[in-house]
Amino acid sequence: MRITQGSFSFLPDLSDDEIRGQIQYCLDQGWAINIEYTDDPHPRNTYWEMWNIPMFDVRDAAPVMREMNACREQYPHHYIRVNAYNFARGRESVALSFLVNRPPEEPGFGLTRQEVRGRTINYVLRSYATDRPEGHRYGGAGLNGQRREH
Amino acid sequence: MNVNLDSKLDGARNSQAGLVVDVQAALKECNVLEVLDELDRELVGLRPVKTRIREIASFLLIEGLRKRAGLSTETPTLHMSFTGGPGTGKTTVAMRMAAILHRLGYVRQGHLVVASRADLVGQYVGHTAPKTRDILKKAAGGVLFIDEAYYLYRPDNERDYGQEAIEMLLQAMENQREDLVVIFAGYKDRMRTFFRSNPGLRSRIAHHIDFPDYTVEELMAIAELMLSEQMYRWDDASRGAFRQYLELRMKQPHFANARSVRNAIDRMKLRQAHRLVSRGGSVSAEELGRLEASDITQSRVFQGGIDADDSIGEAEREK
Structure with missing residues (x-):
């Protein structure tokens, strides 16, 4: 099941040139960009791992693309997203967020119905991918979830 | 392209x-x-x-x-x-x-x-x-x-x-x-x-590009440019005094070409303001825009150099 999270996620995956164009647009607006990755696709998982620190005062998309490709190289089977932060209101708030990498196969979610007292039903949504420990999901074995120095 | x-x-x-x-x-x-x-x-x-x-x-x-x-x-x-x-x-x-x-x-x-x-x-x-x-x-x-x-x-x-x-x-x-x-x-x-x-x-x-030091004439032109940008003027006496100032200043240490000119002009503006305020009375627009020779000749450069009685200058020299 294809995860649809963030902008452009109902479109076909963006090409690198399209990503570069989006990033350059963000930078032209004066937004700061950071890159995050995760292998837990649950929609309520908002705390993704940061790839290096956010990039402030960057004017050109090239260094951002370099960072993104470095992240892809290290985590080819993870979800990777680019976030752009707008400081216009005095605090950093997300102005644009979109996926730039996704695992080759996305097994999707299982719905568990749990009957509790009074015939009430609790619904639990869980990703099949999270059956395996962090770092071993989506066939991404070998890295063991360790963060390499980058 | x-x-x-x-x-x-x-x-x-x-x-x-x-x-x-x-x-x-x-x-x-x-x-x-x-x-x-x-x-x-x-x-x-x-x-x-x-x-x-x-x-x-x-x-x-x-x-x-x-x-x-x-x-x-x-x-x-x-x-x-x-x-x-x-x-x-x-x-x-x-x-x-x-x-x-x-x-x-x-x-x-x-x-x-x-x-x-x-x-x-x-x-x-x-x-x-x-x-x-x-x-x-x-x-x-x-x-x-x-x-x-x-x-x-x-x-x-x-x-x-x-x-x-x-x-x-x-x-x-x-x-x-x-x-x-x-x-x-x-x-x-x-x-x-x-x-x-x-x-x-x-x-x-x-590409290696070498920037030559400015001559007195060029420094005068730079000063005129800076003054007109800031809406100040010189009369003939103050123009002559500034040329004299430059000739002295260029021989002294730590001369920084156009930057020194800018700093000198900033100090002249201070002295002009001080002169006008301490004189009191009414001031015309013409006077507000004019720098007089006395605004320049009060400079330490005319009294034996910027290092003469300047503790910062002393420290610089010892280095």
Whole structure:
């Protein structure tokens, strides 16, 4: 099941040139960009791992693309997203967020119905991918979830 | 490369054998003449520098045309070194250079990032790489101007982290040539020793431009320009006094060309304000805009030099 999270996620995956164009647009607006990755696709998982620190005062998309490709190289089977932060209101708030990498196969979610007292039903949504420990999901074995120095 | 120029040249490429491009039109289309004229107009003197910049701009334009015509494939090396005394306009020219490179399509954004040793070199192990990388990211798509570049290299201290920054710069200058142009700046003789001890750097720098010191005439012209920008005027007496001031000041230590002129004008403005306030009464608009000879002759320069009774000057001299 294809995860649809963030902008452009109902479109076909963006090409690198399209990503570069989006990033350059963000930078032209004066937004700061950071890159995050995760292998837990649950929609309520908002705390993704940061790839290096956010990039402030960057004017050109090239260094951002370099960072993104470095992240892809290290985590080819993870979800990777680019976030752009707008400081216009005095605090950093997300102005644009979109996926730039996704695992080759996305097994999707299982719905568990749990009957509790009074015939009430609790619904639990869980990703099949999270059956395996962090770092071993989506066939991404070998890295063991360790963060390499980058 | 400018879009119009591109389409024009694409058209020309279709008939490769009969490729004819109007150089004058190409020059006009990328608006680089504007910047060059601005450079001529706003900077006094600097004849050799302006000529070199025009040469470089022409070369890059032709190189762009050659590339379009399939006569060259490599991006030319654009890294430069600006040498010259303090206040001779190195940073200003670097800013114009960034604009020229941008209009000719050699850098994508055309901004200038000024960095010195403190911005690049860290305090402890592992601190330098992220700092330098950060500056390189900020400068990407523009020009990185490294002021007093020789401070990066401290041969007397082998544990100094400057060498690490130099190596990272070298790597970026080689691998990110499409993204970044680096300009090294500083005093001529110290830059020479710096390049001699870092031959890798020297070989990656295509253009060396030397900024000559200004003559008295040029400094007077600069001062007139600064005054008219700030809506001040001189009368004949104060003009003569300022020329005298310059002649004395130039012989004294720590003379920083145009920067010294600007500082002198700032001090003259202070003295004028003090004179008008302490005199009291009514002031006319004419008086508010006029600097008198006494505003200049009160300077310490006329009483044996700026170092004469100045504790900061003393400290500088002992160094």
